[in-house]
Amino acid sequence: GAVVSQHPSWVICKSGTSVKIECRSLDFQATTMFWYRQFPKQSLMLMATSNEGSKATYEQGVEKDKFLINHASLTLSTLTVTSAHPEDSSFYICSARGGSRGSEGYEQYFGPGTRLTVT
Amino acid sequence: GQNIDQPTEMTATEGAIVQINCTYQTSGFNGLFWYQQHAGEAPTFLSYNVLDGLEEKGRLSSFLSRSKGYSYLLLKELQMKDSASYLCAVMDSNYQLIWGAGTKLIIKP
Numbered sequence: 001g002a003v004v005s006q007h008p009s010w011v012i013c014k015s016g017t018s019v020k021i022e023c024r025s026l027d028f029q030a031t032t033m034f035w036y037r038q039f040p041k042q043s044l045m046l047m048a049t050s051n052e053g054s055k056a057t058y059e060q061g062v063e064k065d066k067f068l069i070n071h072a073s074l075t076l077s078t079l080t081v082t083s084a085h086p087e088d089s090s091f092y093i094c095s096a097r098g099g100s101r102g103s104e105g106y107e108q109y110f111g112p113g114t115r116l117t118v119t
Numbered sequence: 120g121q122n123i124d125q126p127t128e129m130t131a132t133e134g135a136i137v138q139i140n141c142t143y144q145t146s147g148f149n150g151l152f153w154y155q156q157h158a159g160e161a162p163t164f165l166s167y168n169v170l171d172g173l174e175e176k177g178r179l180s181s182f183l184s185r186s187k188g189y190s191y192l193l194l195k196e197l198q199m200k201d202s203a204s205y206l207c208a209v210m211d212s213n214y215q216l217i218w219g220a221g222t223k224l225i226i227k228p
Contacts, residue, residue, distance in 0.1 A: 034216075043220040046216070107167060111161060115159075
């Protein structure tokens with residue numbers, strides 16, 4: 001149980017285009033989903049926190065208009081990178097919280113990540 | 120400010136024991152997590168401590184001292200597949216995870 005999927009696993013896009021990444025909790029309802037970005041050999045950087053049915057809370061320095069987050073249901077959140085540029089190339093990872101087991105519901109279950117390359 | 124410190128890199132020998140330390144200063148405390156991350160993959164959950172003491176799970180143990188703001192992850196009978204980064208994360212008063220930079224563990228035969 002407590003599986004999170006992410007799609008696509010990797011994507012290459014041209015500069016100026018938009019890319020949508022989906023994050024799904026497959027066997028539990030995720031009240032909260034998190035989006036992280038990780039550059040090579042660096043730690044996870046939280047980009048935003050989203051609760052189902054409400055606007056996402058963005059971390060300082062993360063552009064809301066560039067990284068659009070939608071959490072339309074308890075099992076799906078999407079991150080859209082708009083007008084992507086080469087500096088947006090990174091490993092994007094989502095996680096979900098609200099599972100039925102583990103650490104009193106505080107544990108975050110991670111998706112496998114999406115590697116974005118902008119050319 | 121909030122801060123999580125852990126060593127950048129450690130090296131150990133296959134079959135041996137390694138202890139990875141983590142110290143933290145956060146606004147509030149709702150538990151400490153250890154995650155394992157292999158290169159190019161997402162983190163996977165290893166352990167959660169919210170009370171002082173030692174939690175043991177197979178080859179893995181995790182210790183917490185809240186008064187000292189300190190935790191360690193102990194890995195026994197090391198295997199080559201244990202080569203990975205180990206991330207320490209603390210859940211603060213807002214139930215946000217504050218992440219350490221990770222400790223890269225290199226296992227040598």
